[in-house]
Amino acid sequence: AQKITQTQPGMFVQEKEAVTLDCTYDTSDQSYGLFWYKQPSSGEMIFLIYQGSYDEQNATEGRYSLNFQKARKSANLVISASQLGDSAMYFCAMREYSGYSTLTFGKGTMLLVSP
Amino acid sequence: GAVVSQHPSRVICKSGTSVKIECRSLDFQATTMFWYRQFPKKSLMLMATSNEGSKATYEQGVEKDKFLINHASLTLSTLTVTSAHPEDSSFYICSARAPDSPGQFFGPGTRLTVL
Numbered sequence: 001a002q003k004i005t006q007t008q009p010g011m012f013v014q015e016k017e018a019v020t021l022d023c024t025y026d027t028s029d030q031s032y033g034l035f036w037y038k039q040p041s042s043g044e045m046i047f048l049i050y051q052g053s054y055d056e057q058n059a060t061e062g063r064y065s066l067n068f069q070k071a072r073k074s075a076n077l078v079i080s081a082s083q084l085g086d087s088a089m090y091f092c093a094m095r096e097y098s099g100y101s102t103l104t105f106g107k108g109t110m111l112l113v114s115p
Numbered sequence: 116g117a118v119v120s121q122h123p124s125r126v127i128c129k130s131g132t133s134v135k136i137e138c139r140s141l142d143f144q145a146t147t148m149f150w151y152r153q154f155p156k157k158s159l160m161l162m163a164t165s166n167e168g169s170k171a172t173y174e175q176g177v178e179k180d181k182f183l184i185n186h187a188s189l190t191l192s193t194l195t196v197t198s199a200h201p202e203d204s205s206f207y208i209c210s211a212r213a214p215d216s217p218g219q220f221f222g223p224g225t226r227l228t229v230l
Contacts, residue, residue, distance in 0.1 A: 033217045043206055045159075045221035052217065091158065095217065102149060103210075103219055105158045 003027065004092050004106035011111050013082045020067070021077040021109045023092030029053075031097040034075040036066065039108070040088040048090075051075060082113045117213045118142055121222030128199055129230055136194045136225045138209030144189035145211035149219060150182070153206040165192040199229040 005024045013019040025034065036048040051059045051066045059066045067076040079086055092106040118141040128134050138148055146167045151159040163184050164172045171184035181203075183195040192211075196203050206226050210219040 035218050037221075043153075043208070043224040043226070045208060045210070045224075047218060047220065050218055102161060102164060107158045 002106075003104045004094055006092055006106035006109050008109045009107075011109055013079075013111065013113055015084060015113055015115050016081055018078060018080045019082055019111065021079070021090050021092075021111065023075045023077065023106060025073050025075060025092075025094050027073075027094065027096055029096040029098050033095045033097070034066065034068070035093040035095070035103065036064070036075075036077045037091045037093060037105075038086075038088045039091060045091075049077065079111075084113050084115065087111060087113045117216065117220045119209065119211050119220045119222040121209055121225055123225060124223060125226045125228075127228045127230065130200055131198055134196045134199055134227060136196075136207055136209075136227075138192045138194070138211070138222050140190045140211045140213070140220075143211075143213045145192075145213065146189060148186060148192040148209055148211045150184060150192070150194050151208045151210065153208060153224075155206075159208060162194075196227065199227070201229045203227065204229045 003026050032053045034051045038046045049059050049061045049064045049066050051068045058068050063080045065078045089108045089110050091108045093103045095101050095103050120139045122137045148165040150162045153159050161174050162177045165184045165186040167186045173179045186192040208224040210221040212219050
């Protein structure tokens with residue numbers, strides 16, 4: 001079974017609008033971390049935001065916020081006031097802290113921001 | 116902080132040759148580094164986990180004799196694609212786990228084209 005599910009292969013948004021990228025996860029661990037990365041066409045993976053499973057507050061980093069709903073096992077990324085430079089592939093990832101832990105990635109969502 | 120470099124950024128080689136890709140953590144020591152492979156418009160696929168001073172741990176289906184990994188120091192891991200073939204053409208990305216950080220920091224990637 002997939003551990004990270006991103007159901008939106010592509011999303012379109014107009015500049016200055018907000019957009020939500022969906023991510024659901026599957027784990028039986030109590031301790032885990034959720035991450036969002038941005039990958040522009042250059043290929044580099046840019047870390048955006050992190051949410052720990054025990055964090056009670058939703059993480060925020062500038063225009064990025066993570067809507068963490070633990071009971072629903074969802075960790076959606078919200079980008080406020082979209083900019084043209086936000087056009088990129090976005091990956092949700094999870095790291096389970098028990099045992100052999102590494103990042104597991106979702107399939108990604110391609111975001112296109114139009115003027 | 117937490118910068119990871121990768122060299123070369125792009126390489127074109129003939130079928131049958133070997134190619135070495137270097138991954139360096141520039142401002143921190145990384146006991147664990149990871150190597151990923153990414154096909155166009157696909158997610159990152161973990162190939163192996165590289166541990167300083169010990170053998171790499173390969174994911175299922177990854178040929179360890181084909182993809183040689185060496186983690187000789189706390190700041191350097193290398194991936195050697197031996198006897199490369201056109202099907203090995205891909206985008207290879209390394210990442211490193213920084214101390215006291217829950218996530219991983221990624222290098223800029225290496226685009227390998229085997230003719």
